Amino acid sequence: MSHIKIELRKEDVDFIKGVCATFNNDPQELINVLHTCQEHFGYLPAEIQEVVSDGLNMPVAKIYGVVTFYSFFTMTPKGKHPISICLGTACYVRGAEKVLDEFKKELGIQVGESTKDSKFSLSSLRCVGACGLAPVVLVGDKTYGRVAPDDVKNILKEYE
């Protein structure tokens, strides 16, 4: 009764099937298979999970369960400049949520999404170990400390 129609290029399907085969098509290796696929494609959309389900002969619902359980898996493609906002305790107390809201407003996207032009994507993090600089924002490899909502526009401008 599944109505999902999956569209992938042949070489992508072959790649995923190949990864499954490397791990002996063993459902126990699901996490490793997903890691390898995410490294290759950058994210794990439904289509990829369906092919993994086929390759490991396990229900796709279980795979989706694992993908949504571990925060290092993502179902949306990262933007060219991935933006992460720390929501650890220190950052949170110092107003990280307001900063996050500002990014959402400026970019018109929610956490876990990316902009239409794939330029930016938005995610949140647990403590990144720079509490002294709270609230902390990462754009790609660059770290911004003591970010206030008013700084958001300027940060984004750097990547115009």
Place this chain on the structure above:
Amino acid sequence: METIKLTIDNKEVDVPGGTTIYKAAKELGIDIPTLCYMELHDMNIENKPAGCRICVAEVSGRRNLAPTCSTKCESGMVVKTHTPRVLNARRTVMEFILSDHPKDCLICSKSGTCELQAMAHRLGIKDIPGAEYAAVSTYRKDTSPSIIRDLDKCIMCRRCEMMCNEVQTVGAISAVNRGFMATVAPAFEQNLEHSTCTYCGQCVSVCPTGALTEVNHVPQVLRALVDPSKTVVVQTAPAVRAALGEEFGLAPGTLVTGKMTAALRALGFDYVFDTDFAADLTIMEEGTELLDRLSRHLKGDTTAKIPILTSCCPGWVNFFEEYFPDLKNVPSTAKSPQQMFGAIAKTYFADKIGINRKDMVVVSIMPCLAKKYECQREEFSTDGNPDVDFSISTRELASFIKQANIDIKNLQDEEFDSPLGESTGAGVIFGATGGVIEAACRTAFELYTGKKLERLDFTELRGMDGVRSATIDFDGLPLNIGIAHGLGNARKLLDDVRSGKSQFHAIEVMACPGGCIGGGGQPLHHGNSEVIKARATAIYTEDRKKPLRKSHENPFIIKLYEEFLGKPGSEKSHHLLHTHYFDKKKKIIIKK
């Protein structure tokens, strides 16, 4: 096995190694409350994720309270199950669960049979401190043809996940997300309708709360009953009569056939008929198909597919269409009894009473949720008018009878109407695992050998083992029969058919553990497999009491063929009583 001695609530008990504290306490008659834990002993079904922590107790030498449903007994252990500390912990756990739970018990379809509600009552919860500040998770309500998912009411016991994945091996649903947003859902949180769900309803039958319930069709049936232009015909499946009484406080296994008939008449149905009649008809068609395929096979015709698989369970049909579409020519083409009944009611019977099929409403009372979906399949309607209009579960019927203030326990037994209410014992046993194939053997034996069957009770085909097999002697021809109930067991037999290893001539499959008596629409068993066994006993008792016990001896079936269908397998029979199957496996489309 080693024996372990321990003390629970100051009483000593000896248990075999590996026993959990919960079970040891039960031996002593100590009832520790549980929520997520569930066991169906005779079916090897167990759920113990140790997630809810309602079952905790104090265990000597341990700092923390231990979940008794999953903690094993150790020698010399001293356990205290109801100390103030334990009671306090249970209350805290319960308050926590309830703080994120809707409080609309008033209109919840599980109200009265909800285990969470009962637990709140048992633990004396009258107030949930801080509930007004607690965040409440919200999910959309998902309504499929058979099942409603209202996950705001989910307490993450994961019983449904265990049923769907381990027992049924369907894997339509799984625990997804984490923390606050954790829930049980199909892949990508699609609606159930777009998942691989078979609508077997086994998740519904174990869900302790109102998170998973059946779609309620009683209001539509009521509307048909008040519409003077409609003739409303009802059919009742075999398994219903063996379980309906439970909803009215009767002991499991109490047969209420006559009272149920009386109650249906009192509810205002114009004709009270029996799906058992259609079960007899199914045997005529399926049995003929079996013998035809078998004799062609024995003559060396390789186009004759052996084994033949039964096709009367719509949950099972959904399963093979999804997972074994390559074998879709193997099952019998005979429709399920529900659909055979509808097809005959809206042609033969409508003609007989001189009405148009559009003015007839056919209602079925089923132990099953998959039947709700089945009767909505397009191929089972004529010009948009379905052969069966509404299918309601045993539970829905019970609620309907209560609404109408009918005192079913004190009704005089009544008989079904004629002609579609007449059946043999063979029709009755369709309700239990092994019953369909036993009924088929009774008829096929006599048709094949031309001899009278001396022993009608094929006890070798009965029982509760998940996969069973027996060889029946057809006067020199050994016929190998396989039986599976529960879709996980069916998968095992199907894998053999696919690989060509199967030695069976015929296989019966029922999606639900125990067969339809354990169906997803039956009164809740609350984890007690004795209930299901008692229903099976009731079914076989009814069979024994019937004057006729072979489908082909049913005089009304004989008449139906004489007056209307011709003979089994005729063109007309094919048109009305047979169907075909579809490949529903998801396709991976490759972009060029």
